[in-house]
Amino acid sequence: MSALFDRPVVEVARALVGCRLFVDGIGGMIVETEAYHAGDPASHSFVGPRPRTAAMFGPPGHAYVYRSYGLHWCMNIVGGAETAAAVLLRAIAPTDGIETMIARRGLSDPRLLCAGPGRLCTALGITGAMDGLPLDVAPFALLPREAEPDILVGPRIGISKAVDEPWRFGMKASRFLSRGFPSNNKAAL
DNA sequence: CCGCTGATAATCT
DNA sequence: GATTATCAGCGGA
Numbered sequence: 697m698s699a700l701f702d703r704p705v706v707e708v709a710r711a712l713v714g715c716r717l718f719v720d721g722i723g724g725m726i727v728e729t730e731a732y733h734a735g736d737p738a739s740h741s742f743v744g745p746r747p748r749t750a751a752m753f754g755p756p757g758h759a760y761v762y763r764s765y766g767l768h769w770c771m772n773i774v775g776g777a778e779t780a781a782a783v784l785l786r787a788i789a790p791t792d793g794i795e796t797m798i799a800r801r802g803l804s805d806p807r808l809l810c811a812g813p814g815r816l817c818t819a820l821g822i823t824g825a826m827d828g829l830p831l832d833v834a835p836f837a838l839l840p841r842e843a844e845p846d847i848l849v850g851p852r853i854g855i856s857k858a859v860d861e862p863w864r865f866g867m868k869a870s871r872f873l874s875r876g877f878p879s880n881n882k883a884a885l
Numbered sequence: 886c887c888g889c890t891g892a893t894a895a896t897c898t
Numbered sequence: 899g900a901t902t903a904t905c906a907g908c909g910g911a
Contacts, residue, residue, distance in 0.1 A: 730903070732903075738903070739903085740903075743897095746896080748895070748896075762895090762903085763893095763894070763895070764902070764903065764904055764905095765892085765893070765894085765901095765902060765903095765904045765905080766892075766893030766894035766895075766902085766904095767892065767893050767894080767904075767905080768904050768905070770903065770904080772903090784903060786903090812904070812905070813903070813904075814904050814905060815904090815905075852903075853903075854902085854903050854904070855902095855903055856901090856902085
């Protein structure tokens with residue numbers, strides 16, 4: 697498939713920063729990601745295939761959508777050289793359909809519309825009904841980035857295993873990150 | 886700015 | 899019964 701996904705998932709996560717994602721034309725630029733795969737104790741795919749995680753074991757370029765803490769949806773882009781690899785979308789810089797996002801989110805601060813995995817799914821209208829769907833077919837659209845941005849690197853957020861792996865990536869110039877990065881970010885890789 | 890807490894349901898022990 | 903790849907609201911520093 698796409699050469700984008702034919703590399704270690706950590707590199708896929710880095711390469712997705714700056715790409716653009718739309719659902720029914722609503723979305724913006726991906727500015728924060730995290731990498732997971734089947735050899736990673738923090739990954740949903742670590743314990744092998746389950747009904748919930750079937751999409752992670754499916755083809756690259758598809759969505760893996762799951763419910764988090766009982767109330768939020770979170771979306772991954774499946775892909776990477778490892779088994780059952782996927783990239784969690786943690787933040788998007790909104791560009792298109794901002795009025796719709798404001799209505800769905802119930803607030804107008806543009807910096808908080810898509811700053812977090814649950815928030816961006818609400819803003820873009822992503823639900824479990826989209827689990828497993830291909831991202832190159834409507835309602836989805838995934839566009840390559842135009843230039844390689846400066847990237848921030850840090851440990852992943854909200855996990856209790858493999859907490860020191862520097863597999864979280866962010867766009868340095870973005871004001872739309874879900875949280876800050878460690879100040880001494882050496883582009884480890 | 887920071888930390889605490891409740892909400893809520895699939896999955897696991 | 900406990901845990902979880904979270905968020906919003908609150909109160910205190």
